[in-house]
Structures are given as structure tokens and as C-alpha cells.
Amino acid sequence: QVQLxxxxxxxxxxxxxxxxxxAASGFSLIGSTIGxxxxxxxxxxxxxxxxxxxxxxxxxxxxxxxxxxxxxxxAKNTVSLQMNSLKPEDTAVYYCNAFRPRSLxxxxxDYWGQxxxxxxxx
Numbered sequence: 001q002v003q004l005x006x007x008x009x010x011x012x013x014x015x016x017x018x019x020x021x022x023a024a025s026g027f028s029l030i031g032s033t034i035g036x037x038x039x040x041x042x043x044x045x046x047x048x049x050x051x052x053x054x055x056x057x058x059x060x061x062x063x064x065x066x067x068x069x070x071x072x073x074x075a076k077n078t079v080s081l082q083m084n085s086l087k088p089e090d091t092a093v094y095y096c097n098a099f100r101p102r103s104l105x106x107x108x109x110d111y112w113g114q115x116x117x118x119x120x121x122x
Contacts, residue, residue, distance in 0.1 A: 002026035002111060006096045009116030012086055018118060020081040022096030027109070029072060033099045034079045036070065038092035038118075045095070049081060053100070063089075086120045093117050 008020040022034065035050035049070040050059045058070050069082040079096065093115040102108035 004096055004111045004113040006113040006116040009118045011119045013122055014120055016086050017084045020094055022079045024077050029077055030074050031100055035097040036081045037095045040092040088120045091120050
């Protein structure tokens with residue numbers, strides 16, 4: 001069974017930290033491009049960060065640069081998002097996505113987790 005599960009969300013004060021985890025089962029994240037997305041109430045879903053499956057390069061949207069760090073642990077088949085210096089505007093449901101286009105290595109997939117709530121408030 002293919003499954004992607006986020007965890008680590010919660011309530012934190014401004015300036016605090018949270019570490020989100022994305023655990024995969026039924027497939028390997030090694031061959032995936034993994035992205036973290038978020039959606040605040042009443043707003044569209046936006047990309048936050050991603051890590052490339054080939055060279056490990058990372059991307060961060062401007063609003064989180066210097067505060068968030070994405071990483072992967074191949075042995076545990078997980079991807080994490082370390083979030084520091086959190087701001088109220090970071091409040092959203094955070095989603096993990098694993099994507100791979102169709103190629104000689106295997107079929108295309110595009111998996112999403114159920115999301116985890118992050119609330120930043122004093």
C-alpha cells in the first residue's frame with residue numbers, strides 16, 4: 001500500500017520552531033522529487049520547499065529562506081522540514097508531495113499526504 005504521512009505540526013509561539021516529517025511507505029523517496037506545500041485558510045496552496053531527487057539541490061520560496069531547511073533520510077525513507085523563527089503568516093496546513101515523471105526507471109507518480117496543521121500564535 002502506498003502511503004505518505006506528515007507529522008510534527010502543532011501550536012507554537014512566534015519565533016519558535018517545529019520540525020515536520022514526511023514518512024513514505026510502499027515506495028521509495030530516493031527516486032522522488034519531494035516538495036512541501038502549504039495552504040492557509042482562504043488562500044491558494046503554495047510551494048514552500050523542495051529537494052531534487054538527482055543532485056539533492058534544494059529550493060525555498062523567498063518568504064522562508066534562511067528560516068526553513070529541507071532534508072532527507074534515505075535509510076528511514078523520510079523527508080523533514082525544519083522550521084525556525086516561525087511567524088504568524090506561516091500558519092497553514094502543510095502537505096508533503098512526492099513526484100516522479102514517467103521515465104525508463106519506472107512509471108510516473110504524484111503522491112500527497114493528508115496534511116498537518118501548523119499554527120503560529122502568541
